[in-house]
Amino acid sequence: MTRVRATVLAFLFSMSSACAQSPAPPGALSCSGCHGAAGVEIPSLSGLSADEITEAMGAFKSGARPATLMNRLAKGFNETETRAISQWLASQRSAP
Amino acid sequence: MSRASRRGVLSGGAATLALTLAAPRAMGQARPKAVVIGGGFGGATCARYLNRLGVAVTLIEPNATYIACPFSNLVIHGSRDLAAQQFGYEALKREGIVIAPEMAAGVDADARLVRLASGATLPYDRLVLSPGIDIRFDALPGYDEAAAQIMPHAWKAGPQTLLLRSQLEAMRDGGVVVMSVPANPYRCPPGPYERASLIAHYLKTYKPKSKLIVLDAKDAFSKQKLFQTAWEELYPGILEWVALGAGGKTTEVSVKDMVVVTEFDRHKADVANIIPPQQAGRIAVAAGVADKSGWCPIDPVTFESKLRPNMHVIGDASIAGAMPKSAFAANAQAKVCASAVALLLRGEAPASPKLLNTCYSIVAPAYGISVAGVYHPAGGLLADVEGAGGVSTLGASSEVRAREAAYADSWFKTIAAEVFG
Structure with a gap:
């Protein structure tokens, strides 16, 4: 009984530690170079849902949404990559 | 402890x-x-x-x-x-x-x-x-640390930046500014051309009889068409770019004579900005x-x-x-x-990463252009992701250029906050 509980605890710890330090998907770490706090010209991503970011990236990529620069960057990612980035960005909302 | x-x-x-x-x-x-x-x-x-x-x-x-x-x-x-x-x-x-x-x-x-x-x-x-x-002070004959006090490089921001600024301010109207640009690789590929643009803007505004000669050790450079289109429009008769093929490579400088020497020519300068190899x-x-x-x-x-x-x-x-x-x-x-x-x-x-780059250049007040790229590991190096990246649209409206200049300012504030704030 005790051994089982210890094993479960170790498993849970490794899971929580893995989640807490889950590496960002390819490309995601670069976004904060331009997108930070609100109040400047480049919009903040804070508060956007994963769906909203994915949709915006898709529209930049297709040209449906006019852009100066994001169209050029969005083309560097396929749909799976874009979704992974969007989900990671949305999950960072409360992070420092 | x-x-x-x-x-x-x-x-x-x-x-x-x-x-x-x-x-x-x-x-x-x-x-x-x-x-x-x-x-x-x-x-x-x-x-x-x-x-x-x-x-x-x-x-x-x-x-x-x-x-x-x-x-x-x-x-x-x-x-x-x-x-x-x-x-x-x-x-x-x-x-x-x-x-x-x-x-x-x-x-x-x-x-x-x-x-x-x-x-x-x-x-x-x-x-x-x-x-x-x-800075490689051994790479260009005549250009050592003492020479940089006469012909600033201003390629590390600080006193060198202010020195070049004060030399431009002190120069007479009708003077000649000479810039020397190195071969690749060096810090900030479009930086020399942004600087040339802004010096030309200063001359055009305050010392319109003056001239800027940009001596380049390359035939091609970052955002070249965008820069050259803007130069023809904004700074005709002020900014002259001399490519490697036209004898633009600096081979020697003389601070005593205030001369920048190329393969074919000697350029007498009132102000010389030497961006040396690095x-x-x-x-x-x-x-x-x-x-x-x-x-x-x-x-x-x-x-x-x-x-x-x-x-x-x-x-x-x-x-x-x-x-x-x-x-x-x-x-x-x-x-x-x-x-x-x-x-x-x-x-x-x-796991294998992807990385982005964005570089804005200011060609004139409220006139910004950019280059962007997406990169991934390939063949042991970071390579361009095909089909992504590139430069601002040629022939874009002044509204778009103004927006990119505003985005440039926004980028600097955000990245500075992420790094130091």
Whole structure:
């Protein structure tokens, strides 16, 4: 009984530690170079849902949404990559 | 010893610093240790991200104030104060990053120790070098450190930036400004052309009888069509660009005669801005991570040196393939490198990353252009992701140019806040 509980605890710890330090998907770490706090010209991503970011990236990529620069960057990612980035960005909302 | 008291001792002076740092390695073994050399856009970012990932970080940076290069061409132009380029390390200290305020003198790769200028040593599990560039004062005949006081390079922001600015201010109307631009690779590929644009704008506005001659050791450059289109429109008769093929390569300078010599010509200058050849910051050579080219080959997934284990190189000093030597790239690389280092310290292998770059250039007030890229590891280097990236649209409206200039300003505020704020 005790051994089982210890094993479960170790498993849970490794899971929580893995989640807490889950590496960002390819490309995601670069976004904060331009997108930070609100109040400047480049919009903040804070508060956007994963769906909203994915949709915006898709529209930049297709040209449906006019852009100066994001169209050029969005083309560097396929749909799976874009979704992974969007989900990671949305999950960072409360992070420092 | 608690980390707070260790910080207290560290600020107490070099003698106590040496004692503390010489203490047995066992003392702080609870967390893995990283040492970061260089507190610029690469190093300061990497230190913060490593710290947040649970790594104990010491940042070696001799200057209490960092002076940023991006936007420093606007200081030369006269439309920006150098103070707007200056940042401190208070936020990093508050987060628990230890600052060693001196130069790194060498690295013992086997013992995994960084030797500081004072003689103290810092142990590391992983070392990140982000030393930026050093000017090669041996590469251009006539151009040494003394010559740079007469013909400033202004390629490291600070007193050199102000010197070039004051020379332009003091120049008579009708004077000749000569700029010398090196061959690749060098820090900030579009930087010389942004500077040429802004100097031309200053001359056109305040000293319209003057002329700017840009002597280039290349035939092609970043955002070339965009720059040249803007020059024809905005600065005709003021800005003359001389390509390598037209004899643009500077072969020698004479500060005594104020002459810049090329293969075919001698250009007498009232003000000369010599951007000389460069190499990775000196510590990269001392650490053994720079190759014969003077730059540092790295693994494109982890940024680990290809020459020395447990050492990573990011930013301008690294050979990053298609990624340019820019502040944006250094910041992006720093975050990927920190993530990789944290995983490696846990015995895990990082996945293949993707990285972005964006470089804005200001051609005139409210006139911005950009180049962007997406990169991934391929063939042992960071390569362009096909079909992505590129430059601003040729022939775009003035509204679009104004928007890009505003985005440039926004980018600088955001990245400065991420790195130093």
